[in-house]
Amino acid sequence: MMSSSLVVPVIDVQSNNFKELWPAIVLAFKTSSFIALDTELSGLGARKALLAESIEDRYKAICHAARTRSILSLGLACYKKLEGKADSTYLVQVYNLTLLCAEEYVIEPQSVQFLVQHGFDFNKQYAQGVPYDKGNDKGGEPQGVNMRTLFVELLRANKPLVLHNGLIDLIFLYQCFYAHLPEKLGTFTADLSQMFPAGIYDTKYATEYELRFTASYLEYTYKKCKLDNSRSIETAQDGPHVFLEFCNYTGRLQSYVDYRPCIDSHSSDGPLNICVQFSAYGWCPSGSRCPMSHDTDLIIRQDEKSKEDKRKKRKRRKKKKAAKEEEEEEEDGPPQDKKAHVEDMDEDGEEKEEQKEDEKVDGKFTAHDEEMPSSETPAAESHSDPDKNESDAPQTHDPTPDATNKSPKASERKVEGGTHRAGFDAFMTGYIFAFASIRNAEGPDSWIPACANKLYLSGKSVPLHIAKSTFSKSSRAHMTKMEQVWRKQFPKADGNA
Structure with a gap:
């Protein structure tokens, strides 16, 4: 690159x-x-x-x-x-x-x-x-x-x-x-x-x-x-x-x-021990004493990877849902009052949690330089x-x-x-x-x-x-x-x- x-x-x-x-x-x-x-x-x-x-x-x-x-x-x-x-x-x-x-x-x-x-x-x-x-x-x-x-x-x-x-x-x-x-x-x-x-x-x-x-x-x-x-x-x-x-x-x-x-950082894309506080707000109360990474380049790459992973996950979920609906149409579908499988409940719950997390990231309150x-x-x-x-x-x-x-x-x-x-x-x-x-x-x-x-x-x-x-x-x-x-x-x- x-x-x-x-x-x-x-x-x-x-x-x-x-x-x-x-x-x-x-x-x-x-x-x-x-x-x-x-x-x-x-x-x-x-x-x-x-x-x-x-x-x-x-x-x-x-x-x-x-x-x-x-x-x-x-x-x-x-x-x-x-x-x-x-x-x-x-x-x-x-x-x-x-x-x-x-x-x-x-x-x-x-x-x-x-x-x-x-x-x-x-x-x-x-x-x-x-x-x-x-x-x-x-x-x-x-x-x-x-x-x-x-x-x-x-x-x-x-x-x-x-x-x-x-x-x-x-x-x-x-x-x-x-x-x-x-x-x-x-x-x-x-x-x-x-x-x-x-x-x-x-x-x-x-x-x-x-x-x-x-x-x-x-x-x-x-x-x-x-x-x-x-x-x-x-x-x-x-x-x-x-x-x-x-x-x-x-x-x-x-x-x-x-x-x-x-200077841009070109470290490996392995697991990153990034400071959550610094990642969100650009400052950390521990300053240079913080044991976690304050590398902005790594933070950006992690954010991009997280965003891409979520995008792929939503795409897989959407594809799976479409396939399931098509299958149900062919089999006349289950009774209307039938409860969902446990797996489906877990998936729906996970999706809701993911949506909440997305909303939190997109709308979060980010402090700026002079709130440090x-x-x-x-x-x-x-x-x-x-x-x-x-x-x-x-x-x-x-x-x-x-x-x-x-x-x-x-x-x-x-x-x-x-x-x-x-x-x-x-x-x-x-x-x-x-x-x-x-x-x-x-x-x-x-x-x-x-x-x-x-x-x-x-x-x-x-x-x-x-x-x-x-x-x-x-x-x-x-x-x-x-x-x-x-x-x-x-x-x-x-x-x-």
């Missing part, structure tokens, strides 16, 4: 190169087809409040977390669809921004432990994190090279914004880089609809309601999409496929690149500037479904533990969106119409719609920011701040 392993170049952005990389990041925003984003957070507070039955109460709990905690790193993946290329070919540029909130904030031990296990460097954060202040603008913040201005550039780019289980990310982004959060959820969603007019897409919602995979946590969804894409190419199936190109960073830029491998013991979100990525001199100019590789950066340093550089960093998570989120779009799009550049402006809500059967209703008004702080973003006068809002 075709290998879909790849190495993703992620540019690390921090205070000592933020100004240098600024033009490249802004250019990446402007030239992209869509932008995927994720965050790593210092904590989320009480999980029970974050999953409150009332969505308004849930919003208030997340707002409290955003006001008292902070974003530690931001991941940005800019996907640019290339014209004149095979199928859906994207040039992907990924940035991982290490950030440092200038105000006091809460940091939870569980979050620290999780991030350290996955390679987050707190020494680098406090020494080289890009500083920012939360809430409304202060002084000269709307100008200059800083995080709040970068967020304004993101809004000005007016591209579709893609996240995975993105409600928490959006609330934190608003509070940290935009303005004080509105008190009401309706005001917040009204503001978001104007901030991102090209649409907000949640790949967890797309996975649950469009792709309908067995599980929907980020790494599972990404690897399943990549595997299905590779299989489709290998078997020459009709329809578009996703191909990727990465920049070949040279010169000074190469020193900023962290090559993140995504600590936040698991991507950091920001950077884009190379084609206007730089020739030695620093990025070159692209030939597109392949498993595009690998060919830099000579790729195999030499030490890779930090785990792939769960903001930049790489943003890349995975973007890939899921690209794959889901070619499977569900209705015409060119329509992306996934059924998923536009719908955010996944844990434990709810309906999403949160990002729209301005007739019963909600935009906040004053937002309208002030909109004038700054678009440099034109907006009608003054009567809503609360």
